[in-house]
Amino acid sequence: MWTKPEEILVANAFWVTERTNLYFILQTRRGHGTAKNNLASLIVGTFDNVLDSKPPPYRILHQTPNSEVYYLVAVSVSQKEICGDWEWLEKNMMSTLANFDDEDQITDFVRCKIESLVAHSQPSATADDTETEAFKTASQKFQRLFGMPPEEKLVNYYSCGYWKGNFPRQGWLYLSVTHMCFYSYWLGKEFKILTRWTDVCSLEQTNSFVFPDSIKVSTRETSYHFSMFMHKAETFKLMSQLANLAMRQLIDQEGFQEDRDLISKLSKNVPKKPSYLKRDFDARAHSEAFRSFFRLPVDEKLDGTLEKVEIWDPSKKKSVAGTMYLSNNYVCFQSKVPMLINVIIPLRDVIVIENAASHSPAERAILFTTKYKSSFLFMQVDDRDFLVNKLSELLSKTSTCRRLTESCGDSTSLSSSSNSFVLLESPPEEVKLSRLQSEQVLTQPLMEMFPMPIHGDLQERELSKSKKWEQLFLDYGRGISMYRTYETAELVVRGIPDKYRSEIWLIYSGAANDLATHPGYYASLVEQSVTRRSQANDEIERDLHRSLPEHQAFHEDIGLDALRRVLCSYATRNPHIGYCQAMNMLASVFLLYCNEEEAFWLLVAVCERLLPDYYNRRVIGAQVDQRVLFELLNLHMPKLHGHLQKLGLIGMICLSWFLTLYLSCLSYDCAVFIMDCFFYDGVKVAFSIALTMLDANEEALLKCKDEGEAMQLLNEYLSGIFLVQSDIIDGDDMKDLSRTPSPQLMMTISAGTPVGPKSRMETCHKKSVSITTLIYESYRKFGTQITTERIDRMRLRHRVKVVQSLEDAVLRNALRSIQKPILFSDEELNDLFWLVRGDHLWQVACGFYHNGGGQTGEDHSQGALRIDLDQFRSTFMAFSPWGSNGNPRMHDLADRIFKLFDATGNGFLTFNDLVHIIALTGKAEAIKRLRFLFILHLPPLLDTNLETPTTHPQDSSAEMATDASEFFASVETLRSNIETFELSDDSTSRPSSQLSLSKENLLATYRDACLSESSSVPLPPMDQPHFIAMWRSFYDIFIEHKYEQDAYHSIVSVGTLLISLGDVGKNHKNCPSPLQSGSSSTSRNSMSPMSRESSPPIDVENARKGVDRPKSLALRIPAADQHSVADKDEVGDEWHITFEQFLASILTQPVLDEYFNVKIDLKNLIEKHKDKRLLRQTSLSSSPE
Structure with missing residues (x-):
């Protein structure tokens, strides 16, 4: 194969010359074709593996007699092909080269001729050619070395060393979507590691004397230490992303889909990465951080960034440096100095984007004008013309979508984010009851309909705060596009006035974007959800009357009906969550300050963006954050952490705090101050508040001798939190202005236990701290130390541990559910479970698994035990003696077995079913096996068309x-009477x-x-x-x-x-x-x-x-x-x-x-299949000819 000529300085290193003439040399790689234990083969093979430079074993070089420089002109993996190229050179080139007098002309002619041959022999690059040739070669090597199917995509690979004993083996770490693999070739000995990401239990960076500066990967069976990285930070970041993706698959049972939009994206100054998937993962990480910071919808993708851009601050009359972010629907700005200025500009509100040279003396400026008559001036924009073209492209798409939305009106409403949500169409007109429900949707907050008595001092405080917020609106604007400054943060910490709380919550939670882009969506949900019978709706009915019993609104039908509509609508929107206890408390408080549709979108923002994975059956997100909190507690208060761990309170406190945003332990008019900060600053506020409360009680908690005493202490402290009469943080004459007393502390939430506030009508005997002081102290002590980025990194680490501990619980439950008699040992059942579980997860990752929809509120967390027909066929053929011969006609028998044991008729078997089927076909007594075979051919299992x-x-x-x-x-x-049977x-x-x-x-x-x-x-x-x-x-x-x-x-x-x-x-x-x-x-x-x-x-x-x-x-x-x-x-x-x-x-x-x-040896069968790792690799990756 001809190759573009490249200069070779040393021609004989690791190469042997086979043929030569005046201008060309044919060489063979040293050690190629000889025995593997040949010393030359071992050394060259080790050298090639370490440097990942293994070239084709045959090559042709060009050299003139008086030159010391060689040029590579042809390479090949076969001797026949390279000999053909050699003969072509001798036949077509040698006679021509003899006519040249100058050696430089000979070299120039040879290079031009070879380049023309390369141009004619190789196809031109296309838009789909998104990966480098070196990466394609590495990907093919990865699939060949580890027997991976085409569906298994390599993301990237890195040179590193694996510590085997006390000696590092240099090799290559291959990271794919579902597997972590390592390959080393050292002096003739191959060494391989193959591990699924779903088997990883821990991933951390270590720096010990034994394993210096290494990455430790732990599974249930063993641990791996990798070191000597050239790009350790990049490697660990990608490994964390892949491990987190695997945990998401265990939680959500959803596969990975490439983002093919990156190919056609209009971009500039973007370096081409060797792997398209690596670019995809980097883009996902950047988009996730972008959405989290600016509170944008979950389907928003970051399109690009511009560094060193300045924005004009209209209040202070000066420019502020920072970074501009572009997505499909938003232009955002973040100042270089944190919290100085942040801006979000929805493109749906923009009417003009233009060069501002004629409007401002600033250089390279762009002016945005919105339909609300507000303008934003960006300066020092590099490649301004390119940016304007890019913005025009995005704006045109936004305008098209806006026109379509306006033309459709309320006839059809689309779900806003993931494909697990529901596509809703207009209900039929004959549904009169649901029409009546939708017409009764509240358009005003319940607080206005059921006002609570307000103390005079509290009313003065509300008026004072309102004036400050009104001045802020005058200085920095109002709505989604308002300038978010340090002054805003100060006002939020002191509390948002009741009349502005709904607006501010919607803006800073991002719910205002959902509300603006989905007109009529909530009404459609109400029409379809209220009269629908489901498990989630039944649970909602049980919790309605205990949501916020201290407020009069939830003693009346109007408040209860509104709460019912919000919760049932969300259960219809997101059936994977349905309804979870604690959601009723959040929704009830939202309804006090917001109208019904606004309360719904706030609930969406909390459940799907601000507190992800909190509100499912296993409250995984809350368990992860609980571990994060106690790691922070160990870092900041190690003595208290050790004492609470000794008392056994580590897993008991703070779970309900986070799930209910402190509504379960504080009066709602105190808890809403924390919710103000939560919507503005995110989940780090919940951590800061918890640490501040524990810090305030550290000395007293260290004196507690048992868990009951400690719980009582925290209960009294939380019950004493109150409001103050003025904006003065500290004072001796603080007066409690709370409209409702605090409840007793709910310490734990266990599965199946109702979550709701205890009686808030009890009298508070002892004041502990004002809510504003508590919030102020939390910002002062932990505001700079606990950041969202730090919490996200800790979440990644603890999510792996939490999910794997839950997987172990699933295994224990699966083993306990197996009906006796059990013919296999515990070790065999363990190995079988993880093997079947791995096959199931590979189906999920490759998109072959479909969970069949599921009803609202159904828990798919045990997806590994839901074995579909395709997976059962492969498992049956692998472990049952009836299918061990690989006869495809045995699939019919497997189908009948599946039909017999599919007791629920939902198209899935349980692990218990699978164990009994394998036992009946390979472990049971002969009479039971023959009886099983006989039954499988009786109607209605067998429908035969043979004519009788x-x-x-x-x-x-x-x-x-x-x-x-x-x-x-x-x-x-x-x-009773067997003789009478006829x-x-x-x-x-x-x-x-x-x-x-x-x-x-x-x-x-x-x-x-x-x-x-x-x-x-x-x-x-x-x-x-x-x-x-x-x-x-x-x-x-x-x-x-x-x-x-x-x-x-x-x-x-x-x-x-x-x-x-x-x-x-x-x-x-x-x-x-x-x-x-x-x-x-x-x-x-x-x-x-x-x-x-x-x-x-x-x-x-x-x-x-x-x-x-x-x-x-x-x-x-x-x-x-x-x-x-x-x-x-x-x-x-x-x-x-x-x-x-x-x-x-x-x-x-x-x-x-x-x-x-x-009787079969199940352990031996499992060991044979462990090396393959994928039970259906061949059947799924091959296609019929």
Whole structure:
């Protein structure tokens, strides 16, 4: 393969010259083609692996006689190809080069000729060519080394050393979306590590004497130490992102989707990264930080940034330096000095963007004008023309969307963020009740409808705060685009006036953006949710009356109805959360200060952006933040941390504080001061407040001797928090202006425990601290030390630990749920669980898994135990002896097993089901296995289209199902009087009212029969078409078995015998009960007089196509066409065999008896598949030709 000429200074290092002429040299890589233990091969291989420089083993160099510089002109991995290139050079180039007199001209001619050959042989780059050639080569090497399918995408790879013992092995760390891999080649020895990110339990940077400056990755089984990185910070950041993505998959059961919009994004001065996925992950991290800081919707993507931009401060009449951020719908600005000035400009409000050269003396200025007559001037903008074009492009898209929204009106409303939310359409007009509910939506806060008595001093304080806020609006504007300055933060800390609280909450939470971009969305939700019955709605009804009982509004229907509509609407919007306790308290306070639609969007902002993962069944986000809090407590107050840990309070306090934003332990008019700061500064406020309260009580808590005393101490402190009469923080004559006393402290929230405020009507006996003082102290002590960025980093670390601890709990619950008897050891069950869990998570990551929707409020946290049909097929083929031969026809049998054990009919099996299925097919006694196989071929599990002598195909299965239903309906009668059982042959005279068992009940009876320990479980007889299908399965099971030929002889012998036994019923219309021949001796005695030549035969090969076996082994079945029409009408449906006859016949054959008594070694099977790591790698990655 020709390559663009590049200069080579040392030609003979690690290379051997094979051929040479005046101008060209053909070389082979030293050690190539020789034994692997050859010293040259070992040294060169190690050198290439360490430097990741392994080139193709053959190359051609160009050199003139008097030059010391070589030029690489061709490379190849095959000797045939490189010899072809060599012959082409000798044939086409040598004669031409002989005509040149100057060596420089010869070199120039050779380089130009080779470059032209390269240009003609290689296709031109396209827009989809987003990765470098070196990375593509590394990606192919990664897939080859670790056997990864095409779906497994490499994100990036780094050179590092792995500490094996006390010696580091230099190699390469490959980071893919779902796996962390390491490969090292050192002096002929390969070493590999392959670990799923979902198996990682801890990820941290360490710097010890044994492992200096390293990254430690821990799993449940072992720990790995990697060091000697060239880019350690970048590597650890990417590893943290991938581990966090894996934890998100464990929580949400959602796969990873590439952002292909990055390819077409208009950008400038953006360096091309070697990996497109690496660029994608970097863009996601930047977008997440951008959305978090500016409180933007979850689907907003950062498009680009401009450094060293200045904005004009209209209040102080000066410019402020900072960074401009661009997204699809917003232009934002952050000052270089924190909290000096921040601005958010929604493009939906912008009407003009223009160069401001004629409007201002500032250089390179851009002027934004909004429809609210406000303007924003940005100066010192590099590449101003490019930015204006970019903004024009974004503005045109925003204008199009705005026109579409206005034209659609309220007819259709789209969910705002992830694909897990609901797309809502206008409800039909006939839904009168829901229409009535939507018309009753509150358009004003409940506080205005149910005013609370206000103390005179409190009223004066409210007027004073209102004047200051009004002056702030005059200086810095109002609404989403207001200038957010240090003065704003000071006013927020002192408390927002009641009349402005709704507006400020909406602005700083980002809910105002959702409200503006989704007109009519809430009304559509109300219409569809209130009359809908669901588990979430039932839970909401139980919690309505305990949401905020101290306020009069929630003793009246108008307040309760509004709260119901908000909570039910959110449960409809986000069914993965549905409803979680503590949401009712937040929504009730929102309704006091906001109208109903505003309260809904505030709830959305809290649940989906400000406190992510808090409000699900396992409150994962709250557990993560609880660990973060106690790590901070250990850093700032180590003595108190150790004492609380000794008392056992680490896991008890503060969970309810964070879930309810302190509403569960403070009066609501004190807690709203904390909520003011929370909406402005984010979750760090909750941490600062908690640490401040613990710091204030540190000495007293250290004296507590038990947890009860400590809880009582915190309870008294929280009950004494009150309002003050003025803006003076400290004073001796502080007067409590709280309109409601504080509640007792709710210390813990456990699963299934209602979350609500305790009685707030109790009298407060002792004042502890004013709420404004508490907030001020929290900012003074921890405001600069606890930042959002620091909390996010700590969350990443603790989320891995929390999620993995919950996964361990899922494992323990899964093992406890397995019904006895358990035929496998705990170690085998553990290994099987994690293997199946890993396969499931790989499906999720690659987008192959679909959870089937789910109802509102359904918990998908145990997605690993929800085994779908595709995964069950692969697991069945891997671990069951019936599928171990890889015969694809066994998928039909697997499908019937899945149908039998899918008790709920939702298309999923549990881990308990899987364990019992593997035990029934590979570990149970022979009688249970044969009974299981027999049941799998009874209706309604098997719907056969084979034509019977007396029935049509479309009637056979239904009639047999009816027979089976009647059989099981009379089991109790059979057990008491077994001699009276008689098989009816007149299905047409059977009325439908006699069907006492439904199809579901019949399948449940079959399941009980399979799992029963009794050896004499009665089963209905099997007719001829179902018997033929069962015998097909017998042939399929033994394909490629080591005793295949002997097994086929036995199958033919037993099959012919059973065919003869089935003909017995044709000679006796009133046949005795099949259970009367229960003993094997009786069965064998009844078999002896039967002759194989009793009726004209047909070859069963005509009925089972595609099964390869010796032609001499032909099972003979009586031909249907040998019977007269009268015979068909009278006795055709009487052909049958019983399970006892089937069992006794099988046990007469040693080969079959031995096969069904062999027990599998599950641990050995699991070990074989652990190296593959992906059970369905081949089937999912390959496509049919």
